[in-house]
Amino acid sequence: MDKPASVQSVNGGHGLAPITRETVNDKVYAELRRSLIHGMFAPGETLRIADLADRFQTSTMPVRDALSRLVSEHALEALPNRSVRVPVITLDRLEDLSRARRLIEGQVTLLAMDNLTADDFRTLRTLTEDCERAFVNRSPDSIRAAIELNHAFHNHIYRAAGSRVLTPVIESLWLQSGAFVQKAAFLHDEKQDPAGTHHHWALITALERRDGAAAVTALNNDIARAFNLIRVQFEREATEGQTAHG
CATH class of the missing domain: 1.20.120.530 (GntR ligand-binding domain-like)
Known part of the structure; x- marks a missing residue:
């Protein structure tokens, strides 16, 4: 079996790496998914599309698409103001x-x-x-x-x-x-x-x-x-x- 890749350094407090133009939507989704699995966002933390787009160095559309997919997977919660957050602890x-x-x-x-x-x-x-x-x-x-x-x-x-x-x-x-x-x-x-x-x-x-x-x-x-x-x-x-x- 392949050994796990080395742990990436944490950038901007969340370990989010810039995304290249190739398959941007999938890469943004994969990076956000990895970050959520590894606990790089806190319970209840709000994720803002513009902030994530700046970190990924992409337009807002791939981020919006990735967040929508993650909401459908119950990894994130949609809020009334159209932002999303990590589910709070109950x-x-x-x-x-x-x-x-x-x-x-x-x-x-x-x-x-x-x-x-x-x-x-x-x-x-x-x-x-x-x-x-x-x-x-x-x-x-x-x-x-x-x-x-x-x-x-x-x-x-x-x-x-x-x-x-x-x-x-x-x-x-x-x-x-x-x-x-x-x-x-x-x-x-x-x-x-x-x-x-x-x-x-x-x-x-x-x-x-x-x-x-x-x-x-x-x-x-x-x-x-x-x-x-x-x-x-x-x-x-x-x-x-x-x-x-x-």
């Missing part, structure tokens, strides 16, 4: 995405297990080690790099399943939860928590042993860890808000 949305990811990704992990080779496990170890190093620096850029490495780790496993039906479903779930993953990563940074890659190591060990139950448990723990961090923060902020207005 407890219902957190629970729904967490449940869906655990169900679908758990099954795809089981499908991938028998197809993983020694080369795949070497790649998974390298990605996990790189992710750990990225978290050590704790700068915004390094944390974003860790998010991309985390995605590359899981995607490497899922690609081994060879499912043309389930892989796009997972991509859609990651597209919808990227902003939440970003928030969880920065919550870890704020709290000086470890990178949490122990779940990756447990998953690698279980997959090498062809232990499906242990692999699914490790994966579920990894997914739940991020969503639980956001849930606790969300509930704390809600309580503080009620106290301030009470």
